[in-house]
Amino acid sequence: MRLVLVGPPGAGKGTQAQFIASNLSIPKISTGDIFRANVSGGTELGKLAKEYMDRGDLVPDEVTIAMVRDRLSESDAQDGFLLDGFPRNVPQAEILKKMLEEFGVALDIVLELVVDDDEVVRRLAGRRTCSQCGRIWHVDFDDKKDDVCDACGGHLYQRDDDKEATIRHRLEVYQEQTAPLVSFYAQERILVGVDATGPVEEVTQRAMEALSPYID
Ligand SMILES: [Zn+2]
Numbered sequence: 001m002r003l004v005l006v007g008p009p010g011a012g013k014g015t016q017a018q019f020i021a022s023n024l025s026i027p028k029i030s031t032g033d034i035f036r037a038n039v040s041g042g043t044e045l046g047k048l049a050k051e052y053m054d055r056g057d058l059v060p061d062e063v064t065i066a067m068v069r070d071r072l073s074e075s076d077a078q079d080g081f082l083l084d085g086f087p088r089n090v091p092q093a094e095i096l097k098k099m100l101e102e103f104g105v106a107l108d109i110v111l112e113l114v115v116d117d118d119e120v121v122r123r124l125a126g127r128r129t130c131s132q133c134g135r136i137w138h139v140d141f142d143d144k145k146d147d148v149c150d151a152c153g154g155h156l157y158q159r160d161d162d163k164e165a166t167i168r169h170r171l172e173v174y175q176e177q178t179a180p181l182v183s184f185y186a187q188e189r190i191l192v193g194v195d196a197t198g199p200v201e202e203v204t205q206r207a208m209e210a211l212s213p214y215i216d
Contacts, residue, residue, distance in 0.1 A: 001026060001080045001214060002105060004087070004096075006182065007113030008174045010120035010167065011196045012203065016113060017084040019204045024215070027076050031085035034067045035059070045070070065095055072099070089177060090184050108214050110185040111207060113196035117171050125164045128156035 001024055007013040014030070021028035038046030039053075045067050049059045068086055071077065087093040100106050126139040128147065132154025137144045147156040160166060185191040194207045 002108050004083045004110045009170050010124045011113040011115045020207055021082040026080040028082045034071050090180050093184050110191050112193045114193045115196045121167050124162050124167050127162045129159050130154040
């Protein structure tokens with residue numbers, strides 16, 4: 001199965017990507033992993049990407065696309081893959097479509113993790129990080145009533161990334177970027193939405209049920 005996974009920050013996309021890929025016995029291909037592999041492997045594309053990153057610039061689309069193409073050409077990706085973090089926008093989606101056509105294949109499904117904004121805020125804004133050991137606690141899920149780490153006694157604080165205003169902003173940016181991508185795949189008739197609220201295992205199960213008609 002050739003699959004793309006999309007979902008907002010805080011939807012547990014990375015975790016679901018891992019579980020779904022392993023359930024389907026296909027490689028999970030995330031842009032983060034591809035970047036790291038190219039940079040640490042010292043490939044030409046990795047060197048190029050590193051120049052941009054070292055300057056604090058965004059890595060241009062062409063470089064990302066070339067890395068994705070290389071990765072999708074590897075032997076383990078010939079019978080299927082799960083893409084996480086690519087495509088990010090409609091132009092990238094169109095390029096991916098052409099690339100797969102050249103390979104003589106096509107995407108089977110785009111799975112969208114759907115979570116209510118308020119649920120994402122509740123999940124992320126409830127996180128507290130230990131300033132001493134780095135462990136993360138959750139005010140609701142761990143029933144954390146004080147700001148002391150139960151593991152080491154360190155002081156717990158809320159990272160800037162976990163503040164409500166920051167989370168809401170990231171969600172807005174995500175919606176702006178992703179809404180056109182989601183409509184693109186809806187038009188291609190390969191978009192499937194899955195409710196990503198609730199425990200991780202339940203979400204994985206829902207995702208597998210949604211994918212089952214497409215498993216051959
Ligand atoms: Zn601690």
